[in-house]
Amino acid sequence: MSLTKLLIIWPGSPVMSMLIWIVVMVVLLYLARTPAHRAIHSLARVFHNAFRLMARSVMLAEEKLVQRNKEVLLNAGVESVERLIEREFHRVNSVVKRDLSGYPTLHRALSDQTTKIDEDYKDSSETPPPPPAWINAMEAVANLPSQGDGTVANILNEIHKTSVSQYKNTMAEYRKSVAERHNLLKKMMPYWRRMAQTLEQVGKTITGLHERANVIDNRMTEYEEIREQTDKSARMLTASSLTQFFISGFVLLIAIGGAVINFNLIALPMSEMVGGGSYIGHFKTANVAAMVIILVEVAMGLYLMESLRITRLFPIIGQMDDKMRTRMIWITFSILLVLASVEAALAFMRDQIAADMQALRQSLAAVEATGVAVNSWIPTVGQMVMGFVLPFALTFVAIPLESFVHSSRTVLGVAGTAVLRWLSFFFRLLGNISRYMGELLVNIYDLFIFPPLWVENLIRDKRQHQPEIIVEEEASR
Amino acid sequence: MKKYLTLVLILSALLWGCPDTTSYSRGVYMLLDTSGTYKKELKRAEAIINYLLGTLQPGDSLAVARIDSGSFSEKDIVAKMTFDKRPSVANQQKRLFKQKIDDFVQTARGSAYTDITGGVLQSVEFLNEAGAGRKYILIFSDLKEDLVKGHVRDFPIQVDGCNVIALNVTKLRSDNVDPREYYKRVEDWRSRVESGGGTWRVVNDLERLENIFEG
Numbered sequence: 001m002s003l004t005k006l007l008i009i010w011p012g013s014p015v016m017s018m019l020i021w022i023v024v025m026v027v028l029l030y031l032a033r034t035p036a037h038r039a040i041h042s043l044a045r046v047f048h049n050a051f052r053l054m055a056r057s058v059m060l061a062e063e064k065l066v067q068r069n070k071e072v073l074l075n076a077g078v079e080s081v082e083r084l085i086e087r088e089f090h091r092v093n094s095v096v097k098r099d100l101s102g103y104p105t106l107h108r109a110l111s112d113q114t115t116k117i118d119e120d121y122k123d124s125s126e127t128p129p130p131p132p133a134w135i136n137a138m139e140a141v142a143n144l145p146s147q148g149d150g151t152v153a154n155i156l157n158e159i160h161k162t163s164v165s166q167y168k169n170t171m172a173e174y175r176k177s178v179a180e181r182h183n184l185l186k187k188m189m190p191y192w193r194r195m196a197q198t199l200e201q202v203g204k205t206i207t208g209l210h211e212r213a214n215v216i217d218n219r220m221t222e223y224e225e226i227r228e229q230t231d232k233s234a235r236m237l238t239a240s241s242l243t244q245f246f247i248s249g250f251v252l253l254i255a256i257g258g259a260v261i262n263f264n265l266i267a268l269p270m271s272e273m274v275g276g277g278s279y280i281g282h283f284k285t286a287n288v289a290a291m292v293i294i295l296v297e298v299a300m301g302l303y304l305m306e307s308l309r310i311t312r313l314f315p316i317i318g319q320m321d322d323k324m325r326t327r328m329i330w331i332t333f334s335i336l337l338v339l340a341s342v343e344a345a346l347a348f349m350r351d352q353i354a355a356d357m358q359a360l361r362q363s364l365a366a367v368e369a370t371g372v373a374v375n376s377w378i379p380t381v382g383q384m385v386m387g388f389v390l391p392f393a394l395t396f397v398a399i400p401l402e403s404f405v406h407s408s409r410t411v412l413g414v415a416g417t418a419v420l421r422w423l424s425f426f427f428r429l430l431g432n433i434s435r436y437m438g439e440l441l442v443n444i445y446d447l448f449i450f451p452p453l454w455v456e457n458l459i460r461d462k463r464q465h466q467p468e469i470i471v472e473e474e475a476s477r
Numbered sequence: 478m479k480k481y482l483t484l485v486l487i488l489s490a491l492l493w494g495c496p497d498t499t500s501y502s503r504g505v506y507m508l509l510d511t512s513g514t515y516k517k518e519l520k521r522a523e524a525i526i527n528y529l530l531g532t533l534q535p536g537d538s539l540a541v542a543r544i545d546s547g548s549f550s551e552k553d554i555v556a557k558m559t560f561d562k563r564p565s566v567a568n569q570q571k572r573l574f575k576q577k578i579d580d581f582v583q584t585a586r587g588s589a590y591t592d593i594t595g596g597v598l599q600s601v602e603f604l605n606e607a608g609a610g611r612k613y614i615l616i617f618s619d620l621k622e623d624l625v626k627g628h629v630r631d632f633p634i635q636v637d638g639c640n641v642i643a644l645n646v647t648k649l650r651s652d653n654v655d656p657r658e659y660y661k662r663v664e665d666w667r668s669r670v671e672s673g674g675g676t677w678r679v680v681n682d683l684e685r686l687e688n689i690f691e692g
Contacts, residue, residue, distance in 0.1 A: 276534060277536015
């Protein structure tokens, strides 16, 4: 017996059977209303609480991540500022070594110059002509009245002549001494100039040091702010990291472009060395070999930059003693040089193979080569130069790579925080939705059983009104 | 020390244990119909061979054989070669191959019979021996077999993993009278190849030879 037949209560009238079933269902649902409401509420509450709990957990995780990000960021900031301050101190040190190490010599030179100038100055000081000792006696005699005495007049004339000639001699000597003084002052001029230059040089050095001191002061202020773990410093470091991330990412993209060009330069000739028909997995061995060469070049570039202490990706290299580090610099540079030479040779071979292939294709297509290629050595030399230069250019990938690695930690942290925040919001939303869905389900349930509910309401209203009517009737009696 | 040795041994075993044995080389066997009127089409066949020489890579194999009265024999192979893995050597081999084909086209004589089935069997043997990863049998013919009396060729052929491509399937005079003959001929070959485990294609537009290695 099929289910349809079982459901037909009123034989021959499926509509009546359906109506009877609906009535039965409504009655059953009405009877089960209270436990059903409780069940729906419980279910909604379970979902609501579960989602709230999940949201809370995610929020806690987000808070921890934010804290951790801040710690990492501040540590990185401290390290960065320490490096900057260290570099500034190195600069100050080199300035002091270069300019102020000769300060005693400079001091001596200045002292000598000052002494010389002082001596010359003393020599050049003006000495008025000494007045003759007998000038007063002569003046007294000259003032004597002659009283018409010729002898006295003659004597007085002689005295006058003598005094005039004495005056002339004295003035001549005075002029001579003034000229000598001027000569001495003239000789002093180069000394003055030299001293002015020396002092100017000292002034410049002192100004440079003053500027460095200002830079160090600013860095120290920044350092102190980071050490105090202020929000302002964290925000500044985050912004700086994001900028670094995008800039270094852009430079890395350029480097990848260079690597692709490099790969195309050496992939074809590599097939001459490792075979063009062999595969490693799904990849041609020649392509894998070319890629390996490029990656080795990049690795050597990283080691070289580490050894030069330009980057700090591998602390173990940075911590090596200077002798070992110098050895490492030479070894990595030699390997790079060899690889660059190999690449230049491969680029040359590529040109030869390409020309051979072109000739074969032309012969297969029965096309005669028209004319002679103009300046055919230019692409060959160009390829060789590119093959030689690109490995060294790839060396500098280490710098943006370091920035990218360091800044990506911050960027990933920020992205992770954002994801967790959104996840938390989503869970809270789901919690609230499940809560209100419970309410909605209860209302829909009641909608299905609205006839008995309506009757129930009517009866309830009637029962509530009945005592009031009795009271009113008793009152009217 | 012992720990490192164990690690090295495990790594060696892992690397030794899963070598990549997949062959990525291509093997192409081209059958040339030299019977009757079809001999005039050999210039077109030469163009196809030149295309193949320009397309095939170092490590690939190429053979060209003519469809004769009894094609299931080595003497009908015009030229066969597995190109060296070095591109420069492979280019030299291709030049040599082209020379052989040029000589053949100039001196080829028309054959009285057409044994396509024998040629296909011969090509399957060659391709299997060459160890090609992708096998192509190119039939440059009108697909009309004309066997020596007594030769038996109406049996199922085994072309597992082979891409059989009929090139330049020309219409015969009788096809013009009743085109159903042409379609029946092509369909018969399709069913023979596909029941033998191979794939079947017809490329009549020789301006689009790149279709040979597609699909």
